[in-house]
Amino acid sequence: MPIITKTPEPPYYAVIFTSIRTEGDYGYDETAARMVELAKQQSGFLGIESAREDLGITVSYWTDIESIKNWKTNTEHLEAQNTGRKRWYSAFKVRISKVERDYGM
Amino acid sequence: MPIITKTPEPPYYAVIFTSIRTEGDYGYDETAARMVELAKQQSGFLGIESAREDLGITVSYWTDIESIKNWKTNTEHLEAQNTGRKRWYSAFKVRISKVERDYGM
Numbered sequence: 001m002p003i004i005t006k007t008p009e010p011p012y013y014a015v016i017f018t019s020i021r022t023e024g025d026y027g028y029d030e031t032a033a034r035m036v037e038l039a040k041q042q043s044g045f046l047g048i049e050s051a052r053e054d055l056g057i058t059v060s061y062w063t064d065i066e067s068i069k070n071w072k073t074n075t076e077h078l079e080a081q082n083t084g085r086k087r088w089y090s091a092f093k094v095r096i097s098k099v100e101r102d103y104g105m
Numbered sequence: 106m107p108i109i110t111k112t113p114e115p116p117y118y119a120v121i122f123t124s125i126r127t128e129g130d131y132g133y134d135e136t137a138a139r140m141v142e143l144a145k146q147q148s149g150f151l152g153i154e155s156a157r158e159d160l161g162i163t164v165s166y167w168t169d170i171e172s173i174k175n176w177k178t179n180t181e182h183l184e185a186q187n188t189g190r191k192r193w194y195s196a197f198k199v200r201i202s203k204v205e206r207d208y209g210m
Binding site for chain 2: 001004005007014016018019020039045049050051052053054055056057059065085089091092093094096097098099100101102103104105
């Protein structure tokens with residue numbers, strides 16, 4: 001069952017990662033799974049949601065901007081970012097945003 | 106070809122819509138396509154990115170919060186939201202967020 005992240009009352013942060021993959025795996029699936037596991041261990045991590053068709057969208061949620069900065073500079077994550085730029089993605093965009101309001105059912 | 110939205114320099118707004126679909130179409134595909142067309146006509150609309158696997162994620166981008174409020178109360182959109190709650194989604198979450206920083210390649 002897919003799960004929508006249970007986030008706290010706003011404000012909190014969302015990192016919107018939109019990407020277009022190159023062809024071929026080159027270790028992508030394994031690293032992507034590892035990065036999710038590693039992110040879950042980080043301070044301030046709230047959850048992650050992901051879907052890919054032609055375009056991939058991954059949104060991770062964080063309590064504060066400092067936690068996002070720490071995750072961005074995590075050594076193993078830096079290595080993955082580097083391979084991402086060189087091999088896995090033909091284009092990507094990272095957007096760091098502050099969630100001001102939310103609702104749902 | 107999938108396209109990553111060309112957004113202006115931050116700040117701008119992102120509406121992150123995460124959803125889980127019920128089974129059956131019930132006019133969903135047609136309305137979803139119509140809503141994208143209608144959104145594109147709205148003042149302040151910057152673009153939209155979408156992907157669905159088990160979970161659906163649609164992120165629309167807007168210049169300001171007023172434009173988001175106007176879109177939310179658009180008559181045809183209100184009707185779609187209503188059907189969404191009743192028929193198309195078993196769960197969803199809408200998060201309104203202010204993009205503070207972005208980068209990519």
